[in-house]
Amino acid sequence: MAEETSHYDVVVLGAGAVGENVADRASRTGLSVAVVEPALVGGECSYWACMPSKALLRPGDAVAAAQAVPGADAAVTGRLDPAAVLARRDEVAAHWDDAGQVAWVEGAGLTLLRGHARFTGPRTLVVDGADGTERVVTARCAVVVATGSLPVVAETFATVRPWTSREATSAHRVPERLAVVGGGVVATELATAFADLGSDVTVLVRGGRLLTGAEPFAGQAVARALADRGVRVVVGATVTSAVRDDAGVHLDVVHRAVDGAGNDTGGPERLTVDEVLVATGRRPATDDLGLETLGLRPGGALEVDDRLQVAGVDGGWLFAAGDVTGRTATTHQGKYDARVVGDVIAARFDPRPADAGDALGGPSRQDEAAAVPWSRYRATADTAAVPQVVFTRPQVAWVGRTQEQAAHAGLDVEVLTYELGDLAAATVTAAGYEGRAQLVVDTRRDVVVGATFVGPDVADMLHAATIAVVGEVPLSRLWHAVPSYPTLSEVWLRLLEAAGR
Incomplete structure (x- = not known):
């Protein structure tokens, strides 16, 4: 039975990093904000993605850094302690207890509603609580969908209980044999982490290279480094069947491989592992939100403009941010979008008197500012200034357009490269330091439109490039x-x- 209807100015669906930022920003002009979350407050990043994965990767990075410095290498003996690494990971993930995050939400003056929300009409939702209760919730001003994304798992793996990033980052044992299906960020990072922990890792890549969103030399560097640590990287691989029994998971794989003479040495093989991690992408989590009641298609991305307002919904009250829009796939970019949409809502629906000293500009100024490039009320950076870091070893960091993307956009570009190992700093940092930096320059405007760095600890170099772009x-x-x-x-x-400058 539904309880009495609850009314708020703004309702945010999802209390992950994106939803929390939306709610915080939207409340800053005095709007009442409720956040609906069916699982852990803090979301994927805190418990199953960014934070625990980096906790798994950091020990191997620290050991490798010490081993690369003569004098320090003698102090590093033995292998990683998997139990200690996993215990530290548990601490970083707050032991999957969201009490601290809940305290932040409540301390910020926001209302947390535990349960799953479904639209029943414009600005109206039903929240199904875990205890079986139903609550009708309405939004006077706006609703923001920030429900994130779900892993894509092919039907081939339906019966073998595969790992996704959730199971991998929260694992409490290290498999002796691990197959990683995919070649993107999740696949390469977790292949690195489990190889460090002692797993015999095979990476099965459907395409021809790793990290297809980055410059080709970046994926090549990561592939070489994985191979040097005993990871087998198989390109052109398709898993045609998967069966689990007491001996493990048996994968039938068809792949192509080319030797140094250009001969095709690929073919079918049977690969047996203890666990298989499927990291072949994610899709917007919009399946069961009642979007059809609003005339929207469930299961897909929500189309938004640069104010993050959802297209096709009358009245301008529905917004979306983060993975559900298909525009972003990182926590940091999702939080950027959250700040934009939160400020848009706070200003557009500002409840204060016109002479109250509007900190966010007020509705009229906000609408005017939204028409200006790089306004705080437009997610302009989503177009061509998105930063990405892959915490493999070597690290890969890039922002803006790759050379191929710039050419596709019709830009006349100059590509500048430099080997990081030739720098004096590299000589001091590590023996045999290897890495590369590349800038993509729009020659007409003489500005940087893309930058890529590959090498140890290059993630910390990225923000300077982001500012330049x-x-x-x-x-x-x-x-x-x-x-x-x-x-x-x-x-x-x-x-x-x-560049001759």
Whole structure:
């Protein structure tokens, strides 16, 4: 039986990192905000993705960094302690207890509703509680869908209880043999982590290379590094069947492989492992939200404009942010979108008197600002300034357009590259340091439109490139941004010298 209807100014579906940021920003002009969450507050990033995966990767990084420095390498003996690594991972994931996150939500003045929400009409939802109760909830101003995404698992694996990123990042044992199906960020990071922990890892890549969203040299560097650590990377691989029994999971795989002479050495094989991790992508979590009552198609991405307002819904009250839009696939970019949509809602529906000193500009100023490029009320960075870090070893970090993407966009580009191992900082950092930096420059405007870094600890170099891309800083001005010596950031000077600037 449904309880009495609850009314709020704004209702946010999903209390992950994106939903929390939406709710916080939307409440800043005094709007009442409720957040609906059926699982753990804090979402995928806190418990099954960003945080636990990096906790699994960090020990191997630390050991490798020490082993690369003569004098320090002698102090590092033996292998990782898997039990200690997993215990530390448990701490980072707060032992899958969201009490701390709940305290933050309540401390921010937001209302947390536990349960699963479904639209029954415009601005109206029913929230099914875990205890079997139903609550009708209405939004006076806006509803924001921030329910994230779900892993895509092919029917081939339906009966073998495969791991997805959730099972892998929360595992409490290290499988002796692990197959990773996929070649993207999740696949390469978790292949690295479990190889560090002692698993015999095979990566099955459907395409011809790893990390297809990055520059080709980045995926090639990661593939070489995995192979050097004993990971088998199989390209052109298709799993045609999967069966689990007491001996493990048996995968029938068809793949192609080309030897040094160009001969095709691929073919069918039977691969037996203890666990199979399927990391072949994710899809928007919009299946069971009642979107059909609003005239929208469930199960797919919600089309939004740069204000994150959902297309095809009259009245301008429905918004979406994060993975559900299909625009973003990282926590940091989803949180950026959350800040945008939260500010849009806070300003558009500002309940304060017109002379109250509107911190966010008020409805009229917000609408005016939304028409300006790089306005705080538009998610402009989603178009061509998205940063991405892959915490493999070597790390891969990039922002903006790749060379191929820039050419496809019709830009005349110049590509500048420099080997990081030739820097003085690399000599100090590690013996045999290897890495590469690349800039993609729009020659007409003389600005950086893309940057890629591959090498140890290059993630911390990315924000400078992100600022250059977003700020559209001319190379002539970048010449005056003097990098400290000896740091890896000196590569900016070397790249500008390569450009003749």
